[in-house]
Amino acid sequence: MGATQLFVLSLISLTLLSAVSYSEGNGLKMNAIDRCWRSNPYWRRNRQQLGVCSVGFVGKMTNNIGRNLIRYQVTDPSDDPINPRPGTLRYGATMIKSKVWITFQKGMHILLHKPLLISSYTAIDGRGASVHISGNACLVVSKATNIIIHGLIIHHCKAQGAGQVMGPNSKLVSLGHVDGDAIRLVSASKVWIDHNTLYRCEDGLLDVTRGSTDITISNNWFRDQDKVILLGHEDGYVRDKNMRVTVIYNHFGPNCNQRMPRIRHGYAHVANNLYQGWTQYAIGGSMNPSVKSEANLFIASKLKQIVWSTGKVEAAKWKFHSVGDVFENGASFEQIGVGRGGVKPNYSAQQRFPVADAKWVRSLTSSSGALRCSSKSRC
Numbered sequence: 001m002g003a004t005q006l007f008v009l010s011l012i013s014l015t016l017l018s019a020v021s022y023s024e025g026n027g028l029k030m031n032a033i034d035r036c037w038r039s040n041p042y043w044r045r046n047r048q049q050l051g052v053c054s055v056g057f058v059g060k061m062t063n064n065i066g067r068n069l070i071r072y073q074v075t076d077p078s079d080d081p082i083n084p085r086p087g088t089l090r091y092g093a094t095m096i097k098s099k100v101w102i103t104f105q106k107g108m109h110i111l112l113h114k115p116l117l118i119s120s121y122t123a124i125d126g127r128g129a130s131v132h133i134s135g136n137a138c139l140v141v142s143k144a145t146n147i148i149i150h151g152l153i154i155h156h157c158k159a160q161g162a163g164q165v166m167g168p169n170s171k172l173v174s175l176g177h178v179d180g181d182a183i184r185l186v187s188a189s190k191v192w193i194d195h196n197t198l199y200r201c202e203d204g205l206l207d208v209t210r211g212s213t214d215i216t217i218s219n220n221w222f223r224d225q226d227k228v229i230l231l232g233h234e235d236g237y238v239r240d241k242n243m244r245v246t247v248i249y250n251h252f253g254p255n256c257n258q259r260m261p262r263i264r265h266g267y268a269h270v271a272n273n274l275y276q277g278w279t280q281y282a283i284g285g286s287m288n289p290s291v292k293s294e295a296n297l298f299i300a301s302k303l304k305q306i307v308w309s310t311g312k313v314e315a316a317k318w319k320f321h322s323v324g325d326v327f328e329n330g331a332s333f334e335q336i337g338v339g340r341g342g343v344k345p346n347y348s349a350q351q352r353f354p355v356a357d358a359k360w361v362r363s364l365t366s367s368s369g370a371l372r373c374s375s376k377s378r379c
């Protein structure tokens with residue numbers, strides 16, 4: 001065995017050892033995603049490690065890391081939607097043709113003048129800086145794939161009228177009216193939205209629309225919002241039957257009203273989330289969707305019923321299942337279409353993760369949202 005092999009082997013065993021002692025020493029304080037990178041004190045030197053930490057329908061983000069990766073640092077918070085300047089976020093997200101990993105030199109507030117389109121093979125990594133984004137119709141992923149959105153604070157996003165904006169591969173794009181959402185996915189696939197703080201936008205916080213699929217929404221903090229997450233935007237859009245979304249380790253609330261999520265047609269695995277009250281409903285749907293709600297903690301405020309359904313509810317086609325959820329303060333989950341077996345996500349080995357007992361949900365979601373990482377140490 002060569003020295004390099006030995007070195008690699010000892011690295012692997014060190015990593016295994018620390019992973020084991022870490023989780024044992026702290027109980028289940030870190031969830032399956034965070035445990036993969038947050039116990040590494042050298043995460044800054046090894047930012048791409050994050051790419052193998054994703055789970056759920058997005059799978060692993062291995063196409064965002066490795067050879068030919070361009071590292072790009074945002075140094076300039078200004079925004080020019082047509083001629084983005086080098087150093088700005090929009091330049092990094094649209095003008096770089098190869099795969100890119102975007103970080104931020106310092107804390108900043110980016111006020112977008114137009115929606116920010118994100119190219120395929122882009123990771124936006126806000127770790128280590130406090131990055132606020134707000135303005136006109138914030139982040140949009142349209143017909144793009146292999147995207148990581150991590151560690152951003154996105155809020156006060158407003159609707160935007162039609163107009164031109166720089167798009168992927170340095171091509172100007174004409175956009176129609178865009179609603180005021182924090183993040184909007186349109187015909188997008190393989191998108192991982194992790195550890196963001198999202199609040200107070202004009203329309204919703206996160207829309208997954210027009211045949212988007214293979215999405216994981218994890219570790220985010222959604223608060224102070226009427227419409228939170230929309231999966232499938234239109235009853236007539238049947239392509240959304242193929243939509244697969246994983247919603248895990250998120251904190252909803254306080255002051256969230258509805259749609260955590262609201263789903264049409266497709267399938268959502270909603271697990272280990274903390275629901276801190278809702279005023280209309282927590283999980284809802286129409287057009288025969290399937291939801292596996294697993295080991296979440298639902299804490300009711302005034303309204304107790306978690307589930308809302310609308311349109312024609314064909315119990316033979318709907319599946320709204322609750323497995324291992326914990327209900328506090330009188331919360332109740334009215335299942336639909338039970339008795340014909342569960343709705344398994346059928347994850348591949350790369351997508352699979354252990355769903356924790358709901359008694360751990362408070363600690364597993366305790367660091368949801370954009371993390372505060374001190375200058376050198378752990379996140």
Ligand SMILES: *[C@@H]1O[C@H](CO)[C@@H](O)[C@H](O)[C@H]1NC(C)=O
Pocket residue numbers: 244267343344345346
């Ligand atoms: C999992 O497989 C079963 C059996 O083939 C199928 O009915 C179900 O729709 C699949 N679930 C998902 C999320 O694709």
